[in-house]
Amino acid sequence: MGLRCGMRTTKCQLLVTSLCVMLLGLSIATLSTVTHYGLRFTLISNISLDSNAYRAIHHAAFYFGISLSMTLILAALLSSAATVRESQCLTAMGFFCFALAFCGLIPAACWRYTHSTEVEDSMMDVYDFVYEEVRRNTSSSRRQELTAIHEAFLCCGKHSPFGDPSNVENKMCPPSQVHNEGQDCLREIQDFLKKHMDFVFSLLGIAIGFTVYGMILTSFLWFSIHFSSNLYRKGKYILRER
Numbered sequence: 001m002g003l004r005c006g007m008r009t010t011k012c013q014l015l016v017t018s019l020c021v022m023l024l025g026l027s028i029a030t031l032s033t034v035t036h037y038g039l040r041f042t043l044i045s046n047i048s049l050d051s052n053a054y055r056a057i058h059h060a061a062f063y064f065g066i067s068l069s070m071t072l073i074l075a076a077l078l079s080s081a082a083t084v085r086e087s088q089c090l091t092a093m094g095f096f097c098f099a100l101a102f103c104g105l106i107p108a109a110c111w112r113y114t115h116s117t118e119v120e121d122s123m124m125d126v127y128d129f130v131y132e133e134v135r136r137n138t139s140s141s142r143r144q145e146l147t148a149i150h151e152a153f154l155c156c157g158k159h160s161p162f163g164d165p166s167n168v169e170n171k172m173c174p175p176s177q178v179h180n181e182g183q184d185c186l187r188e189i190q191d192f193l194k195k196h197m198d199f200v201f202s203l204l205g206i207a208i209g210f211t212v213y214g215m216i217l218t219s220f221l222w223f224s225i226h227f228s229s230n231l232y233r234k235g236k237y238i239l240r241e242r
Contacts, residue, residue: 010224011083014217018076018083021214024207025072031203032065040152040192044126047145052129054122064108071101072207079218088225095218102211109204112197120193124186131158131185153192155185 035041036058045058075097082090127149133142150156 010217010221014079014083014214014221017210017214017217018079021072021079021207021210022076024203024210025069025076027203028065028072028207029069031200032062032069035065035196036062043148043152044123047130047149048122048126049129052122052125053118054126057119057122064104068101068104068108068207071097071104072211075101075211075214079214082218082221086225088222091218091222091225095215095222098211098214098218102208102215105204105208105211109201109208112201112204116197119197120190123189123193127158127185127189149185153185153188155188158184158186 041058045055048054075094078090078094078097081087082094130142130146130149134146
């Protein structure tokens with residue numbers, strides 16, 4: 001009796017956890033798509049040179065995010081099916097998907113912690129490169145790229161340590177923005193990425209917590225189904241003719 005009550009409680013918790021994990025998977029897929037196809041990220045990726053690390057990070061983050069979201073959604077679906085059908089096979093597959101997602105989330109969170117400024121530096125390097133190219137040579141393509149960055153990030157130029165705007169700001173920025181300290185592009189890029197990466201890190205932390213909880217629940221459900229089926233078989237006899 002106690003085993004059946006414990007199984008019912010585990011099944012209810014696992015269904016709720018599966019729903020939350022599915023929502024997390026959809027959120028990660030949406031965030032990965034927005035990050036990959038968003039105007040600001042796409043613009044910097046298209047402008048960056050092959051020697052810059054941002055383009056590789058940009059594509060790797062998208063494919064990793066989509067793979068992770070699919071794994072989480074699959075784990076949620078398998079766990080839900082295992083809960084309804086009380087199948088040991090489906091429960092084991094759900095546990096495996098949770099474990100696989102966990103093995104992907106931990107390195108991603110560690111990379112975010114140990115390489116916290118790499119994405120910011122690579123994006124700012126792209127802006128520095130375009131800015132210096134326009135300052136040295138008034139090429140139309142670079143000027144268009146610089147203008148596109150200014151429009152995307154709602155900024156204009158970068159502040160000189162001497163306090164005087166360069167010819168780039170004087171030519172390409174509205175007069176009201178030339179001396180506006182809040183419109184420094186390097187600062188705007190850094191602030192934008194810091195908020196974005198903090199949100200990503202928070203989402204990864206929540207996903208890690210739910211995957212660990214999902215592994216605990218699926219393993220407990222597997223053992224509950226296993227011992228429950230053994231109890232059903234216990235005491236049954238088969239009569240054979242002599």
